[in-house]
Amino acid sequence: MTPGSFFCGSADHGVSRRGFLSAAALxxxxxxxxxxxxxxxxxxxxxxxDVKKKDKRVILLWLAGGASQFETWDPKxxxxxGGPFRAIQTASSGxxxxxxxPKMAARMQTTAIVRSLxxxxxxxxxxxxxxxxxxxxxxxxxxxxxxxxCAKELGRIDSAVPDYVxxxxxxxxxxxxxxxxLGARYAPMFLSENMVPENVRRLETISDIDHQxxxxxxxxxxxxxxxxxxxxxxxxxxxxxxxxxxLMASEKLFDITQETEAMRAKYGPTQFGQQCLIARRLVxxxxxxxxxxxxxxxxxxxxxxxxxELCADLDHSMSALLDDLKERGLLEHTLVLTFGEFGxxxxxxxxxxxxxxxxxxxASLSGCGMHGGAxxxxxxxxxxxxxEGEASAGDLFATILAALGIDPLKEYTLGARPIPLSDxxxxxxxxxxx
Amino acid sequence: MTxxxxxxxxxxxxxxxxxxxxxxxxxxxxxxxxxxxxDFKLHEIDVLAEKPQPVAFNGEGHQSYVTGVVLCTPNxxxxxxxxxxxxxxxxxxxxxxxxVSAHELWIRRLAxxxxxxxxxxxxxxxxxxxxxxxxxxxxxxxxxxxxxxxHDFPSMLFAVTFSPDGKFVATGDKIGHxxxxxxxxxxxxxxxxxxxxxxxxxxxxxHSIGGIRSLAFSPDSKLLAVGGTGQIGNIDHLEASARTExxxxxxxxxxxxxxxxxxxxxxxxxxxxxxxxxLVSSGGDNGGFVAFHNVETGxxxxxxxxxxxxxxxxxxxxxxxxxxVGHHKIAVFEFKPETPKPAEATPAPAAS
Numbered sequence: 101m102t103p104g105s106f107f108c109g110s111a112d113h114g115v116s117r118r119g120f121l122s123a124a125a126l127x128x129x130x131x132x133x134x135x136x137x138x139x140x141x142x143x144x145x146x147x148x149x150d151v152k153k154k155d156k157r158v159i160l161l162w163l164a165g166g167a168s169q170f171e172t173w174d175p176k177x178x179x180x181x182g183g184p185f186r187a188i189q190t191a192s193s194g195x196x197x198x199x200x201x202p203k204m205a206a207r208m209q210t211t212a213i214v215r216s217l218x219x220x221x222x223x224x225x226x227x228x229x230x231x232x233x234x235x236x237x238x239x240x241x242x243x244x245x246x247x248x249x250c251a252k253e254l255g256r257i258d259s260a261v262p263d264y265v266x267x268x269x270x271x272x273x274x275x276x277x278x279x280x281x282l283g284a285r286y287a288p289m290f291l292s293e294n295m296v297p298e299n300v301r302r303l304e305t306i307s308d309i310d311h312q313x314x315x316x317x318x319x320x321x322x323x324x325x326x327x328x329x330x331x332x333x334x335x336x337x338x339x340x341x342x343x344x345x346x347l348m349a350s351e352k353l354f355d356i357t358q359e360t361e362a363m364r365a366k367y368g369p370t371q372f373g374q375q376c377l378i379a380r381r382l383v384x385x386x387x388x389x390x391x392x393x394x395x396x397x398x399x400x401x402x403x404x405x406x407x408x409e410l411c412a413d414l415d416h417s418m419s420a421l422l423d424d425l426k427e428r429g430l431l432e433h434t435l436v437l438t439f440g441e442f443g444x445x446x447x448x449x450x451x452x453x454x455x456x457x458x459x460x461x462x463a464s465l466s467g468c469g470m471h472g473g474a475x476x477x478x479x480x481x482x483x484x485x486x487x488e489g490e491a492s493a494g495d496l497f498a499t500i501l502a503a504l505g506i507d508p509l510k511e512y513t514l515g516a517r518p519i520p521l522s523d524x525x526x527x528x529x530x531x532x533x534x
Numbered sequence: 535m536t537x538x539x540x541x542x543x544x545x546x547x548x549x550x551x552x553x554x555x556x557x558x559x560x561x562x563x564x565x566x567x568x569x570x571x572x573d574f575k576l577h578e579i580d581v582l583a584e585k586p587q588p589v590a591f592n593g594e595g596h597q598s599y600v601t602g603v604v605l606c607t608p609n610x611x612x613x614x615x616x617x618x619x620x621x622x623x624x625x626x627x628x629x630x631x632x633x634v635s636a637h638e639l640w641i642r643r644l645a646x647x648x649x650x651x652x653x654x655x656x657x658x659x660x661x662x663x664x665x666x667x668x669x670x671x672x673x674x675x676x677x678x679x680x681x682x683x684x685h686d687f688p689s690m691l692f693a694v695t696f697s698p699d700g701k702f703v704a705t706g707d708k709i710g711h712x713x714x715x716x717x718x719x720x721x722x723x724x725x726x727x728x729x730x731x732x733x734x735x736x737x738x739x740x741h742s743i744g745g746i747r748s749l750a751f752s753p754d755s756k757l758l759a760v761g762g763t764g765q766i767g768n769i770d771h772l773e774a775s776a777r778t779e780x781x782x783x784x785x786x787x788x789x790x791x792x793x794x795x796x797x798x799x800x801x802x803x804x805x806x807x808x809x810x811x812x813l814v815s816s817g818g819d820n821g822g823f824v825a826f827h828n829v830e831t832g833x834x835x836x837x838x839x840x841x842x843x844x845x846x847x848x849x850x851x852x853x854x855x856x857x858x859v860g861h862h863k864i865a866v867f868e869f870k871p872e873t874p875k876p877a878e879a880t881p882a883p884a885a886s
Contacts, residue, residue, distance in 0.1 A: 184599040398741035450861040
């Protein structure tokens with residue numbers, strides 16, 4: 101671990117973003133030979149660009165179960181499908197969102213909306229898989245999800261913090277995420293039961309010195325074994341051990357009591373708000389991808405009451421997160437996303453609910469690389485279909501990658517098969533990019 | 535005394551609507567219904583006409599769902615909406631008379647005092663407000679309902695009703711809390727709680743559903759029926775049994791618990807008969823129902839499905855006809871005693 105590259109988690113010892121980045125660059129350079137995944141970067145002499153790219157972070161607010169676009173980003177007041185809520189003017193001229201999101205309306209200069217997703221899969225499992233990976237399932241390939249992609253593209257091999265953290269506390273629709281063919285190195289640190297990772301503490305029966313000595317011995321033996329051998333597996337195995345102490349020390353990052361009472365109050369009392377605060381602490385410490393799942397939006401009954409509750413939670417927590425990131429100078433480097441597996445039907449069912457709907461729905465993208473205030477695409481007046489600018493899951497992923505400075509057309513090679521980072525045929529939505 | 539017979543319940547008419555009807559008031563001694571709907575409008579329809587057709591009221595109306603309507607006089611209706619406004623209407627002209635910005639958040643229900651002089655409105659600002667029905671003046675406002683649920687989410691104030699003697703107003707909220715107030719002073723005189731009507735899911739879905747959707751006093755004002763739905767396992771749906779709890783509210787005791795074994799969903803509205811013998815409730819999930827319960831035993835006298843989720847109903851003067859409004863439909867139910875058939879003529883003895 102490079103001295104200075106790790107934020108201990110306390111408010112008093114917060115490392116500035118710039119301090120963190122310079123330390124990160126030094127640390128990365130110092131151990132680069134061990135990073136098998138980064139050799140391409142050396143070959144292409146794009147070191148400076150790579151460092152710049154590594155400045156980027158992502159927080160995905162996963163709206164599990166499928167939030168209604170009508171009650172969030174694409175209101176249709178006065179239409180038969182529109183529901184009871186008004187549309188309110190946002191800080192971006194000409195852009196209106198639901199009155200259930202007043203705090204986000206005031207922060208629309210930070211946020212772009214895509215209103216024209218047609219993802220064609222209204223099933224929870226299939227829709228989730230599609231929106232996690234940006235492409236349809238392929239029987240022959242297990243694709244990595246967005247978190248794993250970002251962990252690989254934005255993370256550092258010597259990182260003292262996890263590359264991909266996923267928080268999903270509710271049980272409904274819980275999905276761990278997958279690193280697919282990228283392997284276990286990019287799998288998420290998955291927190292489901294508690295907000296603090298389990299099993300990362302050093303056993304009380306082993307002293308810290310003993311623990312370090314054991315690691316040094318293991319390292320010595322591993323290096324001897326690796327001499328004259330070339331294997332990705334050996335490198336990966338060794339690297340996993342190198343990361344252990346950092347992951348152990350990352351526990352404090354999840355402890356929001358390290359924050360001031362005033363800061364905790366800004367995020368509010370809900371679990372989702374607290375998890376958003378954890379997400380900020382994680383990206384501040386250098387974690388490239390954090391997913392916070394907010395379940396469960398599947399409002400087949402009482403859609404309006406459900407959204408009155410959940411939108412209040414989303415609006416407050418997301419606004420607090422964006423403000424906090426901005427005040428710390430992190431927002432321009434952190435992309436905050438909201439979407440789930442699909443949206444909800446224009447039709448209002450007899451239980452005053454809305455059902456699954458993937459033909460015309462919305463996502464939001466805030467901060468890093470985005471043209472804040474932009475609103476792309478249009479649905480027809482009742483929201484049944486996309487009227488302009490139809491976008492696929494792949495297009496959304498290409499846009500996310502482009503915003504992060506990652507070439508969506510970059511390819512991984514799986515066996516002899518080239519796999520582009522975003523799905524074949526997908527394109528970034530330039531209109532929402534800065 | 536009424537001559538109705540709940541066991542003879544049958545639907546006699548079903549009328550399709552392009553919108554969802556949330557509330558209804560009936561012009562006395564007629565089949566004329568005034569209903570508020572999801573198209574932000576107030577409509578009139580004569581359901582006893584051969585081919586009933588809804589006619590929308592004119593003029594500057596509401597800007598959201600119309601969720602409450604009452605008649606203060608046979609020609610004056612007052613409507614309330616999610617837009618927070620109350621609008622007074624001339625029924626014959628179908629035009630607005632007065633608009634009042636009444637609440638900061640969504641108005642959920644209105645009630646009118648038995649003498650027609652006072653209107654009560656409840657909204658998600660958690661306030662109950664009493665209005666002079668003639669002048670539109672705010673008389674008083676009160677609340678015993680917390681704006682935030684115990685689980686840190688916005689609460690909702692769904693239900694309001696007057697006692698038949700007009701002395702009391704009851705209000706009911708999302709978490710199952712009921713407050714009873716003296717109409718003339720605004721003094722809180724009692725509270726009761728029906729927490730079973732509120733489901734908070736702390737683990738699977740981490741939000742809530744339910745709440746008190748209906749309140750009704752018994753004819754002697756001693757009992758208060760509280761309606762909604764029971765504890766729900768999967769809160770994506772209204773999958774619990776429709777539920778009514780009856781309280782002796784002055785004693786603070788629940789005296790009956792009526793769990794509908796046949797129909798699920800919300801009890802959206804209920805009314806005691808003038809003799810206090812039965813209680814009619816209606817509501818639903820994706821379907822609807824009308825159910826009659828014996829007040830003394832709590833047992834179901836008779837019930838049947840409705841062709842839609844019912845949001846509210848009106849009864850006629852004889853308490854033998856129910857006009858229900860709901861999801862894209864109006865339905866008329868009758869429960870009249872069978873008219874005895876005229877005595878058959880005694881056949882002439884066969885010729886021998």
